[in-house]
Amino acid sequence: MKFESQSVAKPYFIAAIGLFVGQILFGVILGLQYVMGDFLFPEIPFNVARMVHTNLLIVWLLFGFMGSAYYLIPEESETELHSPKLALLLFWVFLVAGALTIVGYLSVPYATLAKITGNDLLPTMGREFLEMPTITKVGVVIVALGFLYNLGMTFLKGRKTVISSVLMLGLIGLAVMFLFSFYNPENLVRDKFYWWWVVHLWVEGVWELIMGALLAFVLIKTTGVDREVIEKWLYLIIAMALITGIIGTGHHYFWIGTPEYWLVLGSVFSALEPVPFFMMTLFAFNMVNKRRRDHPNKVAVLWAMGTGVMAFLGAGVWGFMHTLSPINYVTHGTQLTAAHGHMAFYGAYVMVVLCMISYTMPLMRGRAAANSNLSQVVEMWSFWLMTVSMVFITLFLTAAGIVQSYLQRMGDSPLPFMVVQEKIEIFYWMREVAGLVFLIGLVVYIVSFFVKGEEATV
Amino acid sequence: MKVSLLIVWVLLLAFTLAGFFIAEKGVMGQRVGWICILLLASAKAQLLCDFFMSLRPVGGYWRLLLGAYGWVVFLLVAVILYV
Amino acid sequence: MPNTSSVAAENPMTKLPGDLAMWVIILAELSVFAILFLVFAVQFSLNEELFKQGQALLDTRAGLIITLALLSASYFVAQAVAFFERNQPKYFALFLLAACASALVYVVVKLAEYNHLVEAGFGLSGNKFFTYYFLITGFHLLHVLLGMGILIFVLFKRRHIGLHGLNTAASYWHMVDLVWLVLFPILYLL
Numbered sequence: 241m242k243f244e245s246q247s248v249a250k251p252y253f254i255a256a257i258g259l260f261v262g263q264i265l266f267g268v269i270l271g272l273q274y275v276m277g278d279f280l281f282p283e284i285p286f287n288v289a290r291m292v293h294t295n296l297l298i299v300w301l302l303f304g305f306m307g308s309a310y311y312l313i314p315e316e317s318e319t320e321l322h323s324p325k326l327a328l329l330l331f332w333v334f335l336v337a338g339a340l341t342i343v344g345y346l347s348v349p350y351a352t353l354a355k356i357t358g359n360d361l362l363p364t365m366g367r368e369f370l371e372m373p374t375i376t377k378v379g380v381v382i383v384a385l386g387f388l389y390n391l392g393m394t395f396l397k398g399r400k401t402v403i404s405s406v407l408m409l410g411l412i413g414l415a416v417m418f419l420f421s422f423y424n425p426e427n428l429v430r431d432k433f434y435w436w437w438v439v440h441l442w443v444e445g446v447w448e449l450i451m452g453a454l455l456a457f458v459l460i461k462t463t464g465v466d467r468e469v470i471e472k473w474l475y476l477i478i479a480m481a482l483i484t485g486i487i488g489t490g491h492h493y494f495w496i497g498t499p500e501y502w503l504v505l506g507s508v509f510s511a512l513e514p515v516p517f518f519m520m521t522l523f524a525f526n527m528v529n530k531r532r533r534d535h536p537n538k539v540a541v542l543w544a545m546g547t548g549v550m551a552f553l554g555a556g557v558w559g560f561m562h563t564l565s566p567i568n569y570v571t572h573g574t575q576l577t578a579a580h581g582h583m584a585f586y587g588a589y590v591m592v593v594l595c596m597i598s599y600t601m602p603l604m605r606g607r608a609a610a611n612s613n614l615s616q617v618v619e620m621w622s623f624w625l626m627t628v629s630m631v632f633i634t635l636f637l638t639a640a641g642i643v644q645s646y647l648q649r650m651g652d653s654p655l656p657f658m659v660v661q662e663k664i665e666i667f668y669w670m671r672e673v674a675g676l677v678f679l680i681g682l683v684v685y686i687v688s689f690f691v692k693g694e695e696a697t698v
Numbered sequence: 699m700k701v702s703l704l705i706v707w708v709l710l711l712a713f714t715l716a717g718f719f720i721a722e723k724g725v726m727g728q729r730v731g732w733i734c735i736l737l738l739a740s741a742k743a744q745l746l747c748d749f750f751m752s753l754r755p756v757g758g759y760w761r762l763l764l765g766a767y768g769w770v771v772f773l774l775v776a777v778i779l780y781v
Numbered sequence: 782m783p784n785t786s787s788v789a790a791e792n793p794m795t796k797l798p799g800d801l802a803m804w805v806i807i808l809a810e811l812s813v814f815a816i817l818f819l820v821f822a823v824q825f826s827l828n829e830e831l832f833k834q835g836q837a838l839l840d841t842r843a844g845l846i847i848t849l850a851l852l853s854a855s856y857f858v859a860q861a862v863a864f865f866e867r868n869q870p871k872y873f874a875l876f877l878l879a880a881c882a883s884a885l886v887y888v889v890v891k892l893a894e895y896n897h898l899v900e901a902g903f904g905l906s907g908n909k910f911f912t913y914y915f916l917i918t919g920f921h922l923l924h925v926l927l928g929m930g931i932l933i934f935v936l937f938k939r940r941h942i943g944l945h946g947l948n949t950a951a952s953y954w955h956m957v958d959l960v961w962l963v964l965f966p967i968l969y970l971l
Contacts, residue, residue: 472802476805479802479806479809480809483806484809499905499906500912504817504820504912505916507820515809699872700859703860704860710852711852717966739966742852746852746855746962749859750856750858752798755796756796756797760797764807764808767815768959770815771815771967772966774822778823779826779971
């Protein structure tokens with residue numbers, strides 16, 4: 241760790257992992273509720289568990305991004321963070337706001353939560369993934385502004401690199417797009433139109449910039465490949481991400497009541513959205529192949545390569561599978577969507593955050609470069625347990641989605657929703673088992689932090 | 699003034715006019731005229747890549763990829779329409 | 782540490798005129814247009830009557846003028862680069878201006894075409910042929926405008942821009958022309 245102030249990343253990462261555990265616990269609850277509908281009813285109904293699961297995912301990834309940025313920007317800029325105190329203050333503000341929101345979801349009916357948080361002053365509640373009360377959203381904006389200010393001052397003070405510039409651009413974009421969560425048009429079509437400006441332009445837009453920058457950072461540090469080479473790759477990757485992703489938003493505009501030309505625009509541009517992810521895979525493998533050193537932190541390199549592959553598969557391939565409008569007509573909103581969503585989020589964003597944590601934590605905990613061999617091996621176990629179980633979750637949901645699409649939306653006599661759900665129950669059970677293995681993998685991941693031993697040298 | 703560029707330009711203009719007249723003469727729609735038009739267009743694309751984009755000295759897969767763009771797209775379009 | 786540039790020198794990519802990043806962009810753009818052309822062809826075969834009717838309403842003479850204009854613009858750009866290489870700044874600037882003027886011809890004719898069609902009641906919605914027509918040619922128009930912007934930028938910054946930057950800009954322009962060469966037969970003449 242080159243600068244003391246980089247250590248503010250640590251609490252962010254710890255919180256991230258803690259919230260990740262919460263997310264998966266609720267994921268497992270949800271998986272069971274799919275097949276045992278009244279599990280934990282009425283204390284934790286399905287819709288509440290779902291809000292907790294999805295909101296926790298987003299918040300823990302945000303903690304992960306913030307921690308990563310607090311570590312990366314000072315190092316790239318070659319100067320101390322502008323205000324470590326501010327970073328820590330914002331950490332607590334964000335964590336408390338987040339915790340209170342989750343408590344709110346779990347303890348009172350949603351309508352009550354809306355009332356007591358003054359939603360009618362500026363209504364922003366009630367939309368998927370953006371269920372948090374308006375005041376929480378305002379809190380997020382304040383935290384984001386403080387975060388960007390802190391990093392911005394650091395960035396401007398020091399050396400500007402492509403990696404730090406791309407990360408800053410991605411983070412600013414993240415903050416700006418989040419503002420659209422405050423825009424809630426009366427017209428349902430426009431409501432949905434702008435909702436995607438947060439969701440799509442996040443995960444298929446600015447978040448890809450963040451991911452690219454983080455991946456590039458870890459690759460530079462662990463492979464020793466020339467900065468010029470890595471930065472050129474990064475430029476190309478984000479160019480492709482933006483070229484394909486911005487108009488690619490159109491693949492969410494097929495059926496919501498927007499003009500027909502979106503069927504063409506959305507299909508054509510989003511068909512190319514796998515390209516930047518494919519490039520990231522090539523990037524990771526190529527850089528490791530051309531490496532000039534064998535970095536002792538082998539597991540961080542494993543996460544980096546794994547991110548490339550899983551992001552390409554989950555976001556790229558599975559996304560492509562249902563992005564063309566004729567296919568999407570039949571698969572829209574089915575379990576195929578869920579399959580894609582899970583693997584995409586895990587492959588692209590969960591894994592890149594875990595990659596950063598894997599690389600930075602040993603350094604922040606006093607190691608010279610990496611954890612002990614044993615600790616790394618345990619972490620590698622967690623990598624494989626989580627990754628392989630996620631693949632199975634995705635495969636089972638894909639099967640469910642294909643059967644669902646066929647029975648419910650195709651043929652001469654389509655069957656009703658609930659009838660079809662009964663027929664695909666077997667896949668839900670299998671998914672739940674895979675989900676439990678994922679949870680085990682996560683536990684092993686946490687255990688790896690407590691495994692001691694002599695630092696690995698090569 | 700690079701003379702080779704001037705020559706290529708004249709060729710391109712000539713091919714364009716030739717294609718246009720084939721189309722205007724109403725041979726358009728007839729397979730032969732249509733194929734002529736596409737061949738001329740593909741050749742133009744190739745010339746543009748080789749000389750204006752200077753891909754000829756580069757050679758290799760860049761020249762192949764880009765120079766063949768016209769040929770490949772037209773071929774695929776022809777297949778889609780007539781097969 | 783070994784010098785990567787010696788390895789780079791053997792790499793054919795370094796012979797490419799202009800920045801590698803631009804060539805990746807060129808590849809990406811060509812891919813998008815290729816997909817659009819292929820989708821257009823599929824839709825054509827599924828809606829032959831409608832598409833043939835739509836095509837009959839297009840002005841092939843306008844298309845001819847546009848093709849000649851864009852080809853000439855490309856020629857002027859290529860020649861301008863040659864003048865730059867031979868250190869003839871006056872001719873360089875002149876030919877670059879000529880390129881912009883040629884490109885402007887395209888813009889004027891294209892907008893006139895659009896105007897005519899819109900007045901006849903056609904637009905992005907309603908008629909599948911014209912949805913594709915406006916989307917594809919509109920997308921191309923945007924690229925021409927960007928290309929013109931890049932050329933004008935190069936013209937103004939000619940004292941600061943090097944051959945590498947100039948070649949990058951020129952390559953982009955040629956790509957725009959290449960796309961039109963493929964677009965015109967497919968949309969207008971099939």
